Amino acid sequence: MLSVGFRSLFRREVLRFIRRPKNTFMPPAITNVLYFAVFGIILGGRIDEPVAGIGYILFLVPGLVVLGTISNAFENASFSIFHGRWNEYIHETLTSPLSYAEMVIAYVGASAVRGLIVGVIIAVIGRIFVPITVEHGLFLVATMIVIATLFSGLGIIGGLVARDFDDLTVMNQFILRPLVFFGAVFYSLTMLDPVWQYVSLFNPMVYMVDSVRYGLLGHSDLLEIAPAAYAEIAPLLSLAVLTALTAIVLTIDVYLFKIGYGLTD
């Protein structure tokens, strides 16, 4: 049974971004229309060979969904925490009788919801440009929830360690976005040299993009390039590892709230 306090904080967090669609939903919607139009139609139209056996514009959809979801989940959590710290109104929460776990789950949950809504918006935009058939629905939903939660949890850490707004920009633009772009959003791992394929495996985004692509389109680069021992279970293994990572990040979040890191003197 979720407490009234938890529901109040969760509701407040959700209302904050729902009521500001010009700042929260419109930008990713417009950006992704541009991505699909420029990369998918104008440039993609000149790519004759299917990428990994899939039409290029369709191949793009999962990566862009992941990019939008994790960026927005991270941004929402980090902004909400940091802005609350900056203007000190996070004290309203901190001086309340909510448990630290309730505080974290409310912030993370709301941010994950924003990330998922943006993911759905991008998928719908993609559907306008190309027909999409979901291949592994349950797996897709589970993966999306896990990665949205994971990046919301990371956003909490970002919001707690940031010292000014520039730090948030650095995290999002200079760390998160490049990792996603090199996470096989716009290309298939199978197109890379073996050396770069190997290097790519150290990028955690590869597993997220690949899992969502597997859930949405039924195609996994990892299934094709993974060693034989993992060939059958690569997507499930990715999901399991991401879930474990999410649990670790949430535990760190609760711990940071408990010791008051960035929150108390």
Added chain:
Amino acid sequence: MPPAIETTDLVKEYGDLRALQELSLTVEEGEFFGLLGPNGAGKTTFINTLVGLVRKTAGEAAVFGYDVETEYQQARDAIGLAPQEFNVDRFFPIREVLIHKAGYHGIPEAEAADRADEVLKRVGIYDKRNERFDWLSGGMKRRLLLARALVTDPDLLILDEPTAGVDVQLRHDLWELVTELNEEGTTVLLTTHYIEEAERLCDRVGIMNEGRKVTVATPEELKTRGTDTISVRLETPLSSSATADLETGLGAYARELSSNGNRLEVRVDDGGSTAPQLLSDLETAGYEIADLEISRTSLEEIFVDLTRSEDRTVTRSSASSGEDGSATSSTRGEDERERGRSRDEADRNTEREREGVA
């Protein structure tokens, strides 16, 4: 019933700085307790330790018997805090801010909405319920902080300089309201720079300086700790040798004696009880008395004396000249508030600039 607040040897260190030094303090349930001290005395640190915004370095602190760290949820549930700083959620109209705050304390939404309306009416800003915090005047912002503290119907109301920078009318309104709440059973902890406020409202006053408790007493008890001045007008002027003789003669109770023409000023511990003895002694010495006046020590003067330290330059005369409290403290307070206002303004500008980040 455990005390509303009980701290034992409470210590808070910021690196080399000890903001609280073995502070032991008890505030009984139902009491109206005033906490006085110059800037930097540790009052806000003490309060923030109770509500969870500062983590103590050592010692114990409990609210209604609940440890503020191990039983933080119960402790925080009992407290309503009106802080010095304007730390209010800027994204929502103030009525919603109050509903959210009540919700965090486990009050269901419908009841929270009723309570929000009630406290907004009580502090007199119900008409502004759909405005956002940034668009309220300074006085209204103070009222909102009080409303937010009250919306959870706390057993312990903590007011951290609630009347700092507000006009006289609002100050009196706030005094009336918190007095009413205290009479209804709410324990009140008030920090203030305004001695008059503490003297007028508080059952007991605690004076802090440099993180330490200097004393705790009723305002009346505190006043008895000061020295009074008995000013006597004699029919004939006093010579300097006569003054020296009197100094010797009255030495048993006179702490200080001075004369100017036919005016004699004697400083004693308790003017009321010493005056008859002084009159008798002067008459015995052959002086005729034309007039007598006793000036009692104000709580403000006692406060300045108690918190005076080597590095302070506060003097009685400068303290007395202040309109609202000790001059030096008030000046420092104004500076800090000014800095707070500047920062608040800067924050708001930054917030507007950053709207796109959200």
